[in-house]
Amino acid sequence: MSTTDGPTLIPDAKAEQDAITRESNRTTRGGFFAPLADRWNRLSRPQQWVFLLIVVAIAYALPVLNPPLITSEPGNDWPITCLQMAIFALVAVGLNVVVGYAGLLDLGYVAFFAVGSYTAAMFTSPDSPYLHIPYLWTLPVAMAVAMFFGVLLGVPTLRLRGDYLAIVTLGFGEIVRILATIIPAMKGQVGFQNVGHPPGTAADGHPIFSNSNGTPWYWLTITVLIVILLLAGNLERSRVGRAWVAIREDEDAAEIMGVPTFKYKVWAFAIGAGIGGLSGALSAGATGFINNQKFDVQTSILFLAAVVLGGSGNKVGAILGGAVVAYLPLRFTAIADYKYLIFGVVLVVLMIFRAKGLLPARQRLLAYGKVTYARVAARSRAEPPSTAGTKIEGTAQ
Amino acid sequence: MLSTLLLQVPMDDSWISFDIPSLMQNFWSATFDGLTFGAIYGLVALGYTLVYGVLNLINFAHSEVFIIGCYGVVFTLTSLGFGPNVPTLGPLAIIGDLLLALIVGMIASAVTALALERVAYRPLRKRNAPRLAFLITAIGASFAIQYGIFLVRGASPEPAVTMFQPTPIFDVFGTIVDSQQIIIVIAAIILMVATDQFIRRSRTGRGIRAVAQDPDTATLMGVDRERIIMTTFVIGGLLAGAGALFYVMKVPSGVFYAGGFVLGIKAFAAAVLGGIGNVRGALLGGLLLGLIGNYGQILLGNSQWTDVVAFVVLVLVLLLKPTGILGTSMGRARA
Numbered sequence: 001m002s003t004t005d006g007p008t009l010i011p012d013a014k015a016e017q018d019a020i021t022r023e024s025n026r027t028t029r030g031g032f033f034a035p036l037a038d039r040w041n042r043l044s045r046p047q048q049w050v051f052l053l054i055v056v057a058i059a060y061a062l063p064v065l066n067p068p069l070i071t072s073e074p075g076n077d078w079p080i081t082c083l084q085m086a087i088f089a090l091v092a093v094g095l096n097v098v099v100g101y102a103g104l105l106d107l108g109y110v111a112f113f114a115v116g117s118y119t120a121a122m123f124t125s126p127d128s129p130y131l132h133i134p135y136l137w138t139l140p141v142a143m144a145v146a147m148f149f150g151v152l153l154g155v156p157t158l159r160l161r162g163d164y165l166a167i168v169t170l171g172f173g174e175i176v177r178i179l180a181t182i183i184p185a186m187k188g189q190v191g192f193q194n195v196g197h198p199p200g201t202a203a204d205g206h207p208i209f210s211n212s213n214g215t216p217w218y219w220l221t222i223t224v225l226i227v228i229l230l231l232a233g234n235l236e237r238s239r240v241g242r243a244w245v246a247i248r249e250d251e252d253a254a255e256i257m258g259v260p261t262f263k264y265k266v267w268a269f270a271i272g273a274g275i276g277g278l279s280g281a282l283s284a285g286a287t288g289f290i291n292n293q294k295f296d297v298q299t300s301i302l303f304l305a306a307v308v309l310g311g312s313g314n315k316v317g318a319i320l321g322g323a324v325v326a327y328l329p330l331r332f333t334a335i336a337d338y339k340y341l342i343f344g345v346v347l348v349v350l351m352i353f354r355a356k357g358l359l360p361a362r363q364r365l366l367a368y369g370k371v372t373y374a375r376v377a378a379r380s381r382a383e384p385p386s387t388a389g390t391k392i393e394g395t396a397q
Numbered sequence: 398m399l400s401t402l403l404l405q406v407p408m409d410d411s412w413i414s415f416d417i418p419s420l421m422q423n424f425w426s427a428t429f430d431g432l433t434f435g436a437i438y439g440l441v442a443l444g445y446t447l448v449y450g451v452l453n454l455i456n457f458a459h460s461e462v463f464i465i466g467c468y469g470v471v472f473t474l475t476s477l478g479f480g481p482n483v484p485t486l487g488p489l490a491i492i493g494d495l496l497l498a499l500i501v502g503m504i505a506s507a508v509t510a511l512a513l514e515r516v517a518y519r520p521l522r523k524r525n526a527p528r529l530a531f532l533i534t535a536i537g538a539s540f541a542i543q544y545g546i547f548l549v550r551g552a553s554p555e556p557a558v559t560m561f562q563p564t565p566i567f568d569v570f571g572t573i574v575d576s577q578q579i580i581i582v583i584a585a586i587i588l589m590v591a592t593d594q595f596i597r598r599s600r601t602g603r604g605i606r607a608v609a610q611d612p613d614t615a616t617l618m619g620v621d622r623e624r625i626i627m628t629t630f631v632i633g634g635l636l637a638g639a640g641a642l643f644y645v646m647k648v649p650s651g652v653f654y655a656g657g658f659v660l661g662i663k664a665f666a667a668a669v670l671g672g673i674g675n676v677r678g679a680l681l682g683g684l685l686l687g688l689i690g691n692y693g694q695i696l697l698g699n700s701q702w703t704d705v706v707a708f709v710v711l712v713l714v715l716l717l718k719p720t721g722i723l724g725t726s727m728g729r730a731r732a
Contacts, residue, residue: 099529103529105529105532105533107536156712156715156716157712157715157716160715160719163453163454163455163528163532164669164715164719166455166457166532166536167455167662167665167666167669167711168708168711168712168715170662171662171666171707171708171711171712172708174659174662174704174708175704175705175708175709178701178704178705179705181701182699182701182702297658298540301536301537301540304533304536305537308533337548338544338548340540340543340544340547341540341541341544341545341547341548343537343540344537344538344539344540344541344542344543344544345537345541346537347533347534347536347537347538347540347541348516348517348534348537348538348541351521351526351530351531351533351534351537352517352520352521352534355526355527355530
């Protein structure tokens, strides 16, 4: 049907049904993993739980299994590779709240990661003259501090529309990095050594959480990741999540419909920042050392690439994207030098050919809930595409 | 042991200090230097402002358009025999070589800008992509170009190129103004006035203003929108290339793969300060930001502060007057 020439047709029932079919096609059949997603949605709830448990068990066993083909190259320790993947996945889940759910482009996300890292380091490292607290306590503290910075940055800038936010966050990322260099208390390039770790010693007297053994850290990170996923999933399905999607799709319309857009944007920003801070604290603990060199714009863009690659707005996609972005340079060390170039090109190419990423978000059906989703999916499966329009008409009556 | 030692070290809380006497002492030299940098910011800011006016897009990759112009200038000058030392050529020969470098830089930047438009932005426009997609593409393209340069040229800056020995021209309030500063500021102002007049008076300029005001109506009135967009990118590229020559003149060893990035953000801040989408605003914002950055740097006593000051100014402007000093509209600038 042409929409460019001649007067617009009055939308009749047929056209409406076509639109519904198109919509359902778009939402159910998008993605490289569309058949998988379809099959997933056909499973009953208990089956899904069992399957999820298996996936989680495999995820936990990953550093121990060390699968031959996908293991990292000899120079890179496999458990630490797993840890990097988990941390990137956690960061991507956090950034996904900001970019994917609420549609706010944050180009300085690494700043929150840095805030979390520095919080953990300054409260635990012997190099820091301040109050010392046990490492595990720094996780919530880092979250809170990062959230505070998120609100601090969000309140003035989120009143602005769209584009400016991108450049202001980019600037904020740079400011945090520069301040880490200038302020003597942050120790610039010298940084902080011996950042704390969770308590506990193994049988041989060495601490369980050491900087050379990634496995316990990986387990800790992945546990945190699962908790965050559950929380983020609940948020996504709540009133807050619906408000975010509404803001992302059309801010004016959302405002007119009575969504307090500013409030929810600040929430998205703060929650995203909190998760960023949390992952920063985990990363600082696992590495045991931080200085001002790690928190540059490039890392911010890598985080963004992870979210966009996985499918902005889809938390499973974010995990996948984060893991892939961390994994590829460690698996194929030959491309490690090219990673920024590659992910830069990936961003451009994805936006042109596949703006929804590997696992597209199911934004349009989110509001209607899972029941509707299953119904539409079942309907479009039941009929061959050519007659889908008329048959749906029949069932709808 | 180490920790107890560190605990006894008094924490230095004077990480920020205001060195007002130094600012007073260096006020005029900071002013002239700031104006010189400001002129360069202004030239780059024009590229942001023009594209934003026409497409409502922050062209993040404009900083890479600029840095490619810098490489064009440096390569031309090196192949003409310029080096770190002051060249021993006659003034006419130097002027000729500089003009050649200017032209090469402008063409290099314009070609990059045009390629960017064709490869990255046009496919998105065709499929009516959301704004977020444009921004992500822009930042991705900026990155790809930056690291493309990195892979070819490495991390270290290009060897410095000295174009001529700045000679003192006159003396204001006891501060010497040299020929370099005069050349940069005057040339930049001439270029910007020419651009302004082009957009206000020429037929293409009218087309640019029309598309900025209302793309659909402009198309209906017979303006070729695609051609106008391409022209806008080319003009932005040409000006960035010119800015590149002056940048190399002012900061001979500042040409490296990420050199454009921070300058680009500052130029964007300048564009917003003056009123994004407004051609005269870019000039005003550029000069102001150059001054503020330089004063801030001397006041706070560390060159890294320039960037922080620029960002803080950007945030303040966005908070207090998001439309900038001269207002944002290119279309409504003149009926």
